[in-house]
Amino acid sequence: MTPSQAAFKALADPTRRDILMLLRDQDLSIAQVSENFDMTRAAVKKHLMILSDGGLVTTTTHGRERVNTLNPNGIQPILDWLSYFDGFWDDRLAALKFAIEKDKQ
Amino acid sequence: MTPSQAAFKALADPTRRDILMLLRDQDLSIAQVSENFDMTRAAVKKHLMILSDGGLVTTTTHGRERVNTLNPNGIQPILDWLSYFDGFWDDRLAALKFAIEKDKQ
DNA sequence: TTGACATGATACCTTTCGGTTTCATAAATG
DNA sequence: CATTTATGAAACCGAAAGGTATCATGTCAA
Numbered sequence A, B: 001m002t003p004s005q006a007a008f009k010a011l012a013d014p015t016r017r018d019i020l021m022l023l024r025d026q027d028l029s030i031a032q033v034s035e036n037f038d039m040t041r042a043a044v045k046k047h048l049m050i051l052s053d054g055g056l057v058t059t060t061t062h063g064r065e066r067v068n069t070l071n072p073n074g075i076q077p078i079l080d081w082l083s084y085f086d087g088f089w090d091d092r093l094a095a096l097k098f099a100i101e102k103d104k105q
Numbered sequence C: 001t002t003g004a005c006a007t008g009a010t011a012c013c014t015t016t017c018g019g020t021t022t023c024a025t026a027a028a029t030g
Numbered sequence D: 001c002a003t004t005t006a007t008g009a010a011a012c013c014g015a016a017a018g019g020t021a022t023c024a025t026g027t028c029a030a
Helices: A003-011 A014-025 A030-034 A041-053 A072-085 A090-104 B003-011 B014-025 B030-034 B041-053 B076-085 B088-104
Strands: A057-062 A065-070 B057-062 B065-070
Touching: A003 A014, A003 A041, A003 A072, A003 B003, A014 A030, A014 A041, A014 A057, A014 A065, A014 B076, A030 A041, A030 A065, A041 A057, A072 B014, A072 B076, B003 B014, B003 B041, B003 B076, B014 B030, B014 B041, B014 B057, B014 B065, B030 B041, B030 B065, B041 B057
Parallel strands: none
Antiparallel strands: A057 A065, B057 B065
16 A cells, blocks of 8 residues: 555544544554544554554554554645646645645754 | 535545546547447446536536536635645644643643 | 453444446547 | 436445454663
8 A cells, every 4th residue: 555545544533533633742552542532442543553654653662552653744645646737736735735834954 | 515525535546536537638529438448338328417516527418418617716726625734744743742841740 | 259340352232334247327539 | 198318316235444351572770
């Protein structure tokens, strides 16, 4: 699966997008992420795996805990694909890319 | 289904993203879109329906032809969602500073 | 060491997805 | 009118998605 396909697939599920918004504010263990959803920890873990496959989340092991972190570069394949429509979806896309680049500095 | 969910879902399939790139350059009927893919017209029509549901493509009837057009506003829900991560770095930096201050106590 | 805790992993189930086939309908064309 | 052409619509199929339950494993802490 290409990077952009994995990323688009990861973003297609509303639960996964909600997870990303949680991780925007703070790194969380699998159990901590699970607390925010009405489903089993195993289901949340699957979502986190798909987010990881899509490059949107990175994971580091701390003892018996597994901490999930938002990967700021993971959105890049999405933006790259969207940029093909510069002529169409032009100004707003350019503004968003500019804002993100600015944040990285 | 929310607008952003419909749009993200529409973008999740590689065939549908390819259709969008075709429509970037020119409006096409269902049959014309189908010529570019190794699948039946019925399958392509389903994809076009999902793209329409996601607001990414609009359709106008011309006689017995149905012309599909890229909707320049359709990408807006996607960009709106992505913009939640604009301040990602700033927020994380603030959280780090807060954690350091807390440790000092 | 023993028990509790956080995660890994697998089998299983139901629904959705992406595709086909088939038939019906509406419009252009001779 | 008859025929071709473009599309609509429905039933059907295999695979993948999203979820559960269950059990195994590794780690912290008393």
